[in-house]
Amino acid sequence: MTKDHNLKVILGEEKYNQIHNSKVLLVGAGGIGCELLKDLVLLGFGEIHVVDLDTIDLSNLNRQFLFRHKDIKQPKSTTAIKAVSGFNFHNSKLVPYQNSIYETDVFPLTWFDSFDLIFNALDNAEARSYINKIGLFLNKTILETGTTGTKGYVQATIPGQSACYDCTFRETPKTFPVCTIRSTPSQPVHCVHWAKNFLFSSLFGEDDDSVEDNSLEGKDASELGTDNQEELQALMKESNELIELKRSIVDESFEDKVIEKIFVKDIENLLKIEELWQQRTKPTPINYTPEYKAEILKITKEQLGTGQKLWTLEQNLSVLISSIRNLQARYSATTPIEFDKDDEDTLDFVVASTNIRSHIFNIPLKSKFDIKSIAGNIIPAVATTNAFIAGFSSLLSLGIFNNPDAFKDTRAIFASEAKDRFLSSGELDHPNPKCSACSVTRGVANIDLSLTFRQLIDALVEKYGYDEEIALSVGSKILYDLDLDDNVEKSFTELKVKYGDHLEILDETDVKGTVELYIETNTDGKITLPELVIPDKPKPVEEKKSEEDEDDDDDLEVFEENDEDELLIVEEKSIVSSVGGKRKLEDAEDNEPKKVKV
Amino acid sequence: MSNELSADEIALYDRQLRVWGAEGQTHLKNSRILLLNFTSLGCEIIKNLILAGVGSVEIYDSDTVKEQDFSAGNFFLSESELAKSKVDQAIIDRVRDLNPRVNVTARDEPILWEEHKNMEYFRRFNLIIANNLSYEETVKLNAITREAGIALYLTVNHGIYGLAFNDLLINVSTYVDFKNPLARVVGPISRNSEIVKVEKFYDEESEKFKERFTVKSQYKPFIDTYTSSAFANLTKRKRKNVSELLSLFLSNLQTPTSDPTELISKANELQTKLQLNPLSEQTINTTVPSFLEQQGTEIAPVSAIMGGALAQDIINFISKKVEPMDNLMIFDGVNYSMPVYEM
């Protein structure tokens, strides 16, 4: 029998040849990406391009099976391609890119257009939305995937037929009122937030950096969570003293000054505000004496173990002191230190100060292992779910490829934890008419960037019949509207509009629907606008509540792999990012993107 | 047995420890796995278990690498091993390279299934995964695993169709879950399982009530699936929904054939015995021909899906964190379904 026997029997000669002559894009070579690349190569896809900016970390190796210990710090894209070349039995052409997918000079729209199919294997909502828009501009099908622990999903987005990635609203992370973080914490997560985003960044971050979340300026009473003037005064004073304290960062006594201020004096000051403690248990400042410190310094590394067990207050203090010493040695005003869960000194500082604060406020302490998860926003990830989801992504692609009935034939797949099945599936949703991505009319404009906005507006009016009441924006920046007509005589270059930007045109008379143009550029003094049929803006109608689908309860909680060092907090689950969580757009209270004028 | 893992293990396994914890990881570390037949599906299951950090894996295959293996989806093979043993040193080195902490060994000398000659050999393992055995081998192996107290996972696959079966003997494990609206009570919960203990407690961390409950499941031997009364009391609609691939797989395993008429007649006999409806027109006209045409073939996506699902199920069983399946799964790559039947 021949080498391609299995493929020919299962796929059939025709499909086998189509696959063999196809060109596909794989965005992401992480957990799902490694698995997908393996599947696509083994299926014999003709040409596979793989984009990933990332390099390999130790904690990837439990699932990103194309990588080995010796590959740590190497680029994922090139390493993955080298690894699969050992079993590239059907001679797929493999092309790696160690770039960000947003780089429009490397990845212009025409480049995306050269692929038959796009496979998403991404770990964040922003990149998914970006690829989603590319798919909408080009009318190209995307196979979208995501996993968290043993949960996961695959589904196709087929422009014009199915719902797109942005048709479902994703919850934004919950934030805590400033006073909960700064003066009245009641959960470990409050203390982690304080230790990482307030204390650590105040002491070791950039001078005016990051503390904004926790500063009092420009916030209303609901964001502050208090209108107690005494409390606000105390917090203000606390912050100012911290800035003062930072000046002595080079002093040998810095560690004592930090501990005495943060865990003794600041707490004593809070205790003076009696109103705060009428309904709450009072915090207890620690008793930090030279004798006590001498005992603390006797604690050895061996006694601290590997961070799976809880540390005592004294052990936390010893970790705090040694991490402060290490960070002091590394610190310089020109190169501030950023928190990174994989940077032991920063993690130790955050773990120890979290626990000392928890102790003071009678909150349960947590192990280093657990605090790392909260502070580093670690998403659980296993090889099995990624293999399962990537397997389905490649299997579904076979059914979608060259199939005019793909929308009807394909299914959305969710890994299931139910006892009687390993998956649940459903037909693809129809597009959401309120979607901010796929309800928009799209096209490609070609513009000489030395021309002015005035020339574009004239061209738009002539081509599409707008009157002059339009607003133009790129991303969250409004570049032109009736209140901002100063910009009309400025050139695109002056307004920093560049190749690959998505220019949004809003009809402020509310007649025409929204249009978004992908900007390509020329130097011939021309503006070429696409032929578009712009539908009228839909009139607001009363929505009927649709009934919940009883069978698909699994798809309500799908998150994703995400390695970013952001503290994302969602109600009820302290360690998950809900970026991939699904919720119908109708339920969103305010889904209008916020824009700023420039 | 200590649950404390080394700092290196914690760093390497960080993301999965967030799923099954240090205790689950220690159970995995203490497990000894035997894989019988290094198929594409076997390759996927074993890849996932090695990445997860099981203690040891022995891969058995007495066959040689054939041309067509390069389209089946076993990515540990390379073309230079054509005509060599399927567990050739170079291939096993590649498997071992996935996770040097796992002790990987190989065997290519045929296994004697007769009587108890091999008991000592099998007793070295606590879980066996067997791919594409014959009916006779399956029955003999299952008798061995029952006598030796070894957990067993069986798989059979034909192209985009697959079947998996597990016999975990008597499995007693304690799980923790949020309290359901209906409290769990001691007593039977399904054909083969009962709750033997429940306690409610308040979880400080989630600020919710949870239940700690012990489930005792009495698994059945493979041979019992042919006479199971699992479908006897189903509603009409549910009976109709039972995948007919179940009978195709089971009857074709017992009486292998490439003749559609024979397969249909054998499968219909089994449908009757299992108190199911006769095979549908759809199955007879579409599924049977492609099932027979795809006999003995495998492709990567199916191996990845079934291998992912089964490896996770094995991890659930070994780590004692989540209830494993009980006891027969069908993979249907046409309708994208993966039901589990408690036979």
Ligand SMILES: [Zn+2]
């Ligand atoms: Zn949409």
